[in-house]
Amino acid sequence: MAGEKKEILSCDFEVRGQLPKEAFELFAFAQAQILGLRGYISQVNENCFKGQLQGEGQVIDAFKKLLTSAAEYVDAVKEFIIKNLKVIKEYTFESFEVQVK
Numbered sequence: 001m002a003g004e005k006k007e008i009l010s011c012d013f014e015v016r017g018q019l020p021k022e023a024f025e026l027f028a029f030a031q032a033q034i035l036g037l038r039g040y041i042s043q044v045n046e047n048c049f050k051g052q053l054q055g056e057g058q059v060i061d062a063f064k065k066l067l068t069s070a071a072e073y074v075d076a077v078k079e080f081i082i083k084n085l086k087v088i089k090e091y092t093f094e095s096f097e098v099q100v101k
Helices: 021-035 057-069
Strands: 008-017 038-045 048-055 077-088 096-098
Touching (some): 021 038, 048 057, 057 077
Antiparallel strands (some): 008 048
């Protein structure tokens, strides 16, 4: 139906693998911006990035597919995990950002 409000989902995500920090963060940031996702990504250790995503379910799936199938990262990404997927009433992030810890 026209004017029907789409469901906003929120989830935590984790990406594991041998990934170049700056290049991967910039790639994830650019893809999230293009797709209109909100949230953040942060490197927690040498082999793991964590973050949160907010957006429509199909857009979250598209983000996962982009990160795991990009030619330069297809061999580097060992695992992409989505946890705590839930419906939210409104966004709690204004945009997508790279958080430095």
